Amino acid sequence: MKTFANVVLGLFILKAVIAPPPSGTVNYDTDTYEVDLEDLDIYDYSENISVDQGEIEIGTVLPVVNRPIISPEQIPEEAEEEEESTPKLIDGSSPQGPLSPGVLVPETSGGVSTCILCTCIATTVYCDDHNLDSVPPLPRTTTHAYLRFNKISRISKTDFSHLNKLQKIDLTSNIIAEIDEDAFRTLPSLNELILRDNRLRQLPELPNTMTVIDLSHNRLGRKGLKNEAFKDMNDLHLLYLVDNNLDHIPIPLPESLQALHLQDNNIQEMHEDTFCNMKDYSYSRRSLEDVRLDGNPINLSKTPQAFMCLPRIPIGRLI
Template identity: 55%
Template sequence: MVSLRLMWGLLVLCVVAASPPRYARQAELDNYDNNNVDLDLNVEGGDLYDYYDEIDETQIEIDTLGPDEDIDPSNGASFEEEEEGEEKNVEHEEQEERRTVEEIDHKELPIKPQLIPSGSGESGTLMGPSAQGGMATCMLCTCLVGSVYCDDLKLDRVPPLAKETTHFYARYNKIARISKSDFANLNKLKRIDLTSNGISRIDDDAFFGLPALEELILRENSIRQLPALPPSMSLIDACHNQLGNTGIQREAFKDMPGLLYLYLTDNNIDHIPVPLPDSLRSLHLQNNNIQMMHEDTFCNPHDLNYIRNALEDVRLDGNPINLSRTPQAYICLPRIPVGALI
């Protein structure tokens, strides 16, 4: 009987030793040291069979993997529910995007200016909003920083300009009149070039209210009266117009301390528009009707030491004047004017 129990105990021991290491408290047989273990078959007075019968079940309890709280179905949605939630989120984002696009489409966009086609009764009229930063003009013209280029566009009026405009070019158009509202409130405007238009009339205060204006070019028009200009001028070019004998106001250039260039060629002018500021460097009066010059035209007859050093370029060729008759009129100049000496 004892032998049977002994054999049965050995069999159970072999089975336990051969089982895979799945128990949390199973002994590691690979590190089992027979020298340190005293296998007593009669464990404290009992046999091996009774010992295994009395083993606490907790010693051989197989550990099971408990559910992770992060993926516990009781604490969150299932995989199918998560997928459904993601689909709803995507659908919601698409709806928001469509709504945003619709809102943009419904916003009022700037009106692009157009030219009235020929045959409609008017030619080249700029259509579009008259302000809004001059955006309508920039859709038709070329805008680079503060410069606006509207050359050769068949315009018959000055287009609306942004307040930040510093240089304006509208050459080779069909503009016939410059009104006082065309350049109103353009406090940064420095240069205006209206070469080769059909300008015949300019309101007298069209340019005078421009505090930063320095250069005005009105070449090749039909201007009969030069308007009042601000004292900030440095260049005035009104060549090839119809100013005549009365087209320039009296002492028009006297209060321009920074005036450097004055070009009045081909205007049928019969006199030199004095007084001229000491800052003047170049005066072009070719092809007019100037017949005489006075001693005080350029010099000061009461001050023989007065010298006008800046004025080095005076053009009087093409006029019916003999410069040799009035040598005292330009003895203060660094150079003799260009013109007929006989």
């Protein structure tokens, strides 16, 4: 009987072993599934494994959008106006070009926005060291124009003619050799003109509103200044004419003058009435405190009466 029971139990176990696996889906509980991947020898992380690049494609594919083709007739008028109003550089190119954009300012008389190339702060225009060969069109509101260290060779009468508020022009270190006669004369507000380090041979007529004039290091020579060029400038304070090959002091000089620099010229003599009034020995000229004549072939000791009315003796050779 015991033997029969063992045979039945063995047949039952054999049937359970050779039975097919269940066809239903098996769910695994992740909380109890604690098999360590390191114990499974199914991944080979070889660094030298070769991969067929043709079989792998990695990237992000943008969706294809079917955009309708728009003809020029279908472009709205607003878009055309926006394109036309895009500011241009002085040379007519777009500000998206190689030049750095600056600050936009009101348009000039020519309809061109200037200060994309230059730098404009309020009513002051800085256009230094831009390799310019002519004066660019400036906004009508400009009061101070700095155009130093360029290659400007000529000043036309139209370069500043529309700038009624212009007070200062600085053209230091250009190659200016010619200036039209009416380039500055008609500017009602101009009071400072700086033309240092140029090639100027003739100074045009200037307005009587001038307070500062610097023409140092030019080529004015004997005939570069008109007779009585500074006589009626009643507000002129500073006059610099250094290194111009001048052979005389440009008299008469206005009473308002405070500094006169004439170093390194060819001045050989001074008249007794150059600064003083020989008919009135009580006359004094207290405002003119800075007269420089060093670097000239003049002996100041020969004409002591010429500067007796000054608060200080001019700087120069006394022997």
